[in-house]
Amino acid sequence: MKAARFSRFGGPEVLEIVDLPDPHPGAGEIRIAVRAAGVNASDWKKRQGLMDQELPQTMGYEAAGVVDEIGDGVEEVALGDRVFGFGGDGAAQAERAVLSAWARIPASLDFAGAAALPSSVETAARALDQLGVRGGGTLLISGASGSVGSAAVQLAVARGARVIGTGSPATHDRLRALGAEPVAYGEGMAERVRALAPNGVDLALDVAGSGILPELIDLTGSADEVITVADFAGAQRHGVRFSRGDAGRAVYALGQVADLVEAGRFTLPVGRTFALTDVAEAHRVGESGQVRGKLVLLV
Incomplete structure (x- = not known):
């Protein structure tokens, strides 16, 4: 199969499309013929090279496609089902x-729209869970217009917040x-x-990572009521929780x-789509911040 990979660290130019053996699902997993993958x-x-130092590395953690192989113990899907979800081995851009x-793709959603969901939705749901967001409270989201922020807004509203x-x-x-x-x-x-909220807010979520944590602490009255998904250094400096997935991911949110x-x-x-072979250009566009909305590779 064709897959995105790099064999040295660097700019987008290090990305290449290579031939790799087809993967196969283990127990509790499924395989899909990928139709779209998020960036x-x-x-x-x-x-x-800011994460894992191993080389070479494949790319991608979220994808949408058609089930074409099912691992042991999986009963809730069938061959041919349209699904979206997480590629556990980091090789979804293939x-x-x-x-x-995974979860089934809603009938109203195409493959590109479905591939845009998993990472943003899981990140938002996990942070809302860690904050304890529920009905009856007021939540401030800093950076609400991006993909994670927009997901957090809608999930919090669905919870009654x-x-x-x-x-x-321009985003209002x-x-x-x-x-x-x-x-x-x-x-x-x-x-x-x-x-809007004369007595401050109950909880705050920082998605932008723009150095706003002191203001969020002031508005909530406590660093304990603030979480960031984007400012690790600021979280350490101000005693704010940094949301990470190693404590457990909110994969239930896919079905929700x-x-x-x-x-x-x-x-x-979806902000813009690219062919899998144009993965380097997708990285250039993503790093430039020129496009609002999710970037998706079409396979």
């Missing part, structure tokens, strides 16, 4: 991928459509939030978000 910031961090967690979300003025109409009360980020953000999509209560737009 994330973790991909270029991996390529730059013609075939083994998934360790009041959501205030920061973003540029979309944030309102997702169910958030928008405020502009930048200088004076805390005062604008207090205009599929139901929300079908009910018309969840959307995550």
